[in-house]
Amino acid sequence: MSDAVSIVTVFPDLLGTYGDGGNAKVLAARLKLRGIAATNLEVRSSDPLPQGADIYLVGGGEDSPQVEASKILSRSRALHRAVEAGSYVLAVCAGLQIFGEYFVDSEGNEVPGLGILDCRSVKMPGARAVGELLVSAELDGGDELLVGYENHGSSTHLGPDASPFSKVVAGVGNSRIAKTDGVRYKNVIATYMHGPVLARNGELADYMLRGVFGDLPTIPDRSLSRLARQLHQERVSAALKAHKTNLRNSVLSGLKGHKR
């Protein structure tokens, strides 16, 4: 492996629906701003995934492309090897579901996943989870507020060998009951947060980059860092505001039900 940090975006043609391609752009830019070389490789589903990259990014996608991506990745086992070798992986939404034992397609059939994570995704009872998602995750020993946008119709249930990536503060995440979001295993971070998540949470981007590169110098472009923090704060406030509205509405509808 050369000195440059290598970042691979997995199948943007199948798993690139919700702007998650931005995660690679953010990682590469945050390295470049610090004077560290980075290579950004987008690998389409017709091409083989390269081995030995530092970071693999797997994004969200629609139902049938998700099934197709899972088939290809199960056959090639490229991500299995990457995870065993200690590469960092960020898997978002459909990406999270693919990493589990199975997920459901649009007809409700169970589709086998990669089986790397001990979790299963099934059709979520009630409405689709759409909206701001605010979580608290432990990064480098401290709790960090992270915020994203979720849009999924499945809930993900964790087995005994999986630990959740974060606790949900506002929004749905894995399921309405579990109050957790995502899965963490080895250097895999799986989450329901779009946004893209690394654009909204520079801290999470740097956490992954530190894992690969070691200690990072601060970004000399202070106005960019300030803007990134401003966006993070804006989205955190928006998530809390939405949470408050939802709570009020559910209390009100509860009261109405009681009267009847």
Add this chain to the structure above:
Amino acid sequence: MSDTEIRKSFWSTSQRLIRKQLALLAARASAGALRSFKLGQGQSLPGKIALKIDPEILSELVRTIDVVLVSGTNGKTTTTALLASGLERSGHTVTNVGGSNMTGGVVSALIDGSGTHSMARFAALEVDEIYLTPVARAIKPKAIILLNLSRDQLDRTQEVRKIAARWKSLLSELPGVKVVANADDPLVVFAASEVPDVTWVAGGISWTEDSSGCPVCTGRITFSGGSWQCHCGFQRPEVTWQLSGDLVVTSPTGNIALELNIPGSFNIRNSLMALAGCACVGVAPEISKNGMAGVVSVSGRFQSYPLPWADGSVMLTLAKNPAGWVELIAMVDSWVKDRAIVIGLNAKFADGKDPSWIWDVPFEIFAGHSVVVCGERATDMALRLRYAEVEALLVPDAYSAIVVASKRNKDVVVLANYTCFQRIRKDLERSGSTAGIARALYWVGGFLSKGSK
């Protein structure tokens, strides 16, 4: 028939007539009231009122009108405007261009065209891609133009593939409908694949990221040399309408030279779709193209306004999803050198509440340039641009942003998504009264933009 039966049927017929007249009366009165009290332009409410009084009014209204619907993710409004101008050459045409494109707006437009003194022969109606099913079911249009499908407002629509599937089942329950379909978009082809009377048009595709998964077999579609195919045999159909030169259209009846007065190569494609749509209701392209030449701006799109506070102009452009942006980017690239650029981003219901699609737009093309960013999600856009090495000055208020930009260059181009665009347009159209404030802002703005450098 017995006496009672006759009486019954007479009674039910008159009831229906009375209900229809009541619905029309109420709708017209409310439209008039809304307009005279300046409560909007009376676009959607009158239709809603009419529907409440007489739920069957849609099918009543279109009995004598040839209706052509236009749907798709991008280009609906412009294509509908071109279509309406083309049809107008052959008979009075009503349209909902610039109005609401959900059920209420469609009914309002048809009521406008159903008066005895303004009896319309045609209707050119744009319909939201999600509302196409209920609207088309009720109207039973003569023809439907299907433009394209790509990611847009995913918080509301979720999957474009599902829209394609819904279109397909809709078309199967509309016997005799003529469909004009964009052969370059696999999702549109999938939707129209089983229609007996379909006209395939080379409508163009600028964004293939949502259609590379085959809608038939879940395999992958490969695009090359202006065509596309999947290994399952699903492929681009033979077209009968296409461009054979810059502005030359090859049609089943011969070649036609187009004359267009709106910019953008995508609008040439839109006019191609509109020409084929006109032909479906018997208006030949040699006639309809003359009407299309008269379209210069559509509901503010590509419209230039003089700056109210200084010499110069501001041009408005709508950019609301990655496909739309990709179509515009070549044009913006030529503007970026000699105009100040303002980018506006909102995330209200009509925009879609999740603007993460901005990361799908290759803003890296503008690296090294500087733009002014506005709208309620200006911070998202500014950070996106900064990561693309584009300088971004954050001025959340849209009007102020234009003022600041005009200090950089007297000619300004605004690219904004839907509600941000509408807001700016409204401000500019009544800016006479705010010109004083604007002039003040202009000087403050100059100070600001110097200060930031």
